[in-house]
Amino acid sequence: MGRMHPLARSLAQRLPPDSLSTAPEDLADRGRDRWSLALLRQLREASPGLPAAVVLPTSTEQVGTVLAWAAETGTPLVARGGGSGVCGGISAGHGWVVLDLSRMDRIVSVDPESQVVTAQAGVRGDRLEAYLAGHGLTVGHYPQSIALSTVGGWVAAASAGQASTGYGAIEDVLLGLTAVLAGGRVVRLRPAPRSAAGPDLRHLLVGSEGTLAVLTEAVLACSPRPPGLDWDGFRFDTFTACLAGLRDMYRTGAGMAVLRGYDEVDSALAFGGIGHAGGCAAVAGFAADLPGLGDRRRVAAERARAAGGTELGPGYGLHWWEHRNDAVDLYHRIMGAERLFGPGVMVDTMEVAGLWGGLPDLYQAVRDGLARHAETVGCHVSHVYRSGSSLYFTFLVRGADDSEVEPRYLAAWREAAAGCLSAGGTITHHHGVGRLKAEFMAGELGAAGLEVLRRVKAAVDPQWILNPGALIPEPLIP
Numbered sequence: 001m002g003r004m005h006p007l008a009r010s011l012a013q014r015l016p017p018d019s020l021s022t023a024p025e026d027l028a029d030r031g032r033d034r035w036s037l038a039l040l041r042q043l044r045e046a047s048p049g050l051p052a053a054v055v056l057p058t059s060t061e062q063v064g065t066v067l068a069w070a071a072e073t074g075t076p077l078v079a080r081g082g083g084s085g086v087c088g089g090i091s092a093g094h095g096w097v098v099l100d101l102s103r104m105d106r107i108v109s110v111d112p113e114s115q116v117v118t119a120q121a122g123v124r125g126d127r128l129e130a131y132l133a134g135h136g137l138t139v140g141h142y143p144q145s146i147a148l149s150t151v152g153g154w155v156a157a158a159s160a161g162q163a164s165t166g167y168g169a170i171e172d173v174l175l176g177l178t179a180v181l182a183g184g185r186v187v188r189l190r191p192a193p194r195s196a197a198g199p200d201l202r203h204l205l206v207g208s209e210g211t212l213a214v215l216t217e218a219v220l221a222c223s224p225r226p227p228g229l230d231w232d233g234f235r236f237d238t239f240t241a242c243l244a245g246l247r248d249m250y251r252t253g254a255g256m257a258v259l260r261g262y263d264e265v266d267s268a269l270a271f272g273g274i275g276h277a278g279g280c281a282a283v284a285g286f287a288a289d290l291p292g293l294g295d296r297r298r299v300a301a302e303r304a305r306a307a308g309g310t311e312l313g314p315g316y317g318l319h320w321w322e323h324r325n326d327a328v329d330l331y332h333r334i335m336g337a338e339r340l341f342g343p344g345v346m347v348d349t350m351e352v353a354g355l356w357g358g359l360p361d362l363y364q365a366v367r368d369g370l371a372r373h374a375e376t377v378g379c380h381v382s383h384v385y386r387s388g389s390s391l392y393f394t395f396l397v398r399g400a401d402d403s404e405v406e407p408r409y410l411a412a413w414r415e416a417a418a419g420c421l422s423a424g425g426t427i428t429h430h431h432g433v434g435r436l437k438a439e440f441m442a443g444e445l446g447a448a449g450l451e452v453l454r455r456v457k458a459a460v461d462p463q464w465i466l467n468p469g470a471l472i473p474e475p476l477i478p
């Protein structure tokens, strides 16, 4: 503890030895997430000041100790799971504390009868799934970032996995939750399949991005693990026809686990390698052991054909499944130290959602907003619902160098978000808000809605020290 900052020293004294790091590389790396602008600024050495310490608790009790200390000292604090967020949810200011949950990685129990798993917040997704496979179970929550992200981060950032069409998003599998409030009090929300005991406090914490509490343990619903997925693929002439095809296939109730559709640009990017020759591709993946599978696939295919689809066979789906997480490495190579596409290039994704009736206009509005500043814009649908779907845009912005690209990147976001809101969409389907989208929250919720959120924040965190600046734009009256 020799040269430790006095603030860090006073925290370290309350915890077991080796619970805290002030190593400069830990402060720099754990104090941010994978937001492309944060990565760029780190490379340019233009990041805000470093946090005072990274603290690594192993229990809910220790998290309580840290939060009690933060309240006493008035120190701002940000929780960190895997740090895979892409919106600046973690951006620790000078003198803050980063509460890193990676040592809270214990899978507490599996109940085979109820098919539920209890896990500490820092359990990573790939480990959770490997463990559950041994019990013949799966949570069915497979974000592309599964090997980087944690149970607590999924809940805090309102995550949706690639098979959410079949298994639901994180709020659909969340049964129980333990969280620590500012000041250190513990809230335990008992696991239940549903409850009518007032507004659902579990759901108040879904998407709260570390601004209302620190989540330490979750109980998640599991499903029997399928032996694999069987795939169908379809080609549509236009993205509008593809959207109609996805909608009608979903509405058959055929029960696909995965349902995705791509515009022309994204179809070429995703399937050019297997000879895709134009048009919009869609894939549907079904659990291979689903009862009545043949009939289900036949009915879904009929609807796809009625919307103008022609069959592509299983190859597209198999190809997608095999390469579903390749973008994780590619993103790292483009936005990390390697700068694969050279300096001045930024890539990012924007995922919005809307109702079927407004989806073609929403697609156009967001695409136009991005395309005014971006070189390449592609889009796909990856999460399908009865009444609407997500739209996931990937875009590339180029500037003369790493400083010049930044205003272009921000202009792309602002125009696309404005287009999204005026077309009736929600500004985020599953990446959350962070610092990137906080300025759009007034448009998203309206003045009254934003005030509700601010008052909830002020009630549970009156000192406004839990991840200030993320999700909720700074208040007029705290």
Ligand SMILES: Cc1cc2nc3c(=O)[nH]c(=O)nc-3n(C[C@H](O)[C@H](O)[C@H](O)COP(=O)(O)OP(=O)(O)OC[C@H]3O[C@@H](n4cnc5c(N)ncnc54)[C@H](O)[C@@H]3O)c2cc1C
Pocket: 033, 034, 078, 079, 080, 081, 082, 083, 084, 085, 086, 088, 089, 090, 101, 121, 142, 143, 144, 145, 148, 149, 150, 151, 152, 153, 154, 155, 156, 157, 158, 159, 160, 161, 162, 209, 210, 211, 213, 214, 215, 216, 327, 328, 329, 331, 430, 431, 432, 434, 467, 470
């Ligand atoms: C290449 C790539 C692909 C991705 N694909 C997907 C995808 O398919 N689906 C998807 O939903 N997301 C995806 N993401 C985004 C990200 O992985 C998710 O948002 C994920 O849920 C974040 O989990 P994490 O543990 O890394 O959280 P972090 O990044 O550590 O934190 C996210 C936010 O939650 C807060 N937080 C984290 N843990 C806690 C806690 N225990 N208590 C309170 N607050 C907490 C943080 O303060 C921060 O505001 C992707 C990201 C990348 C880089």
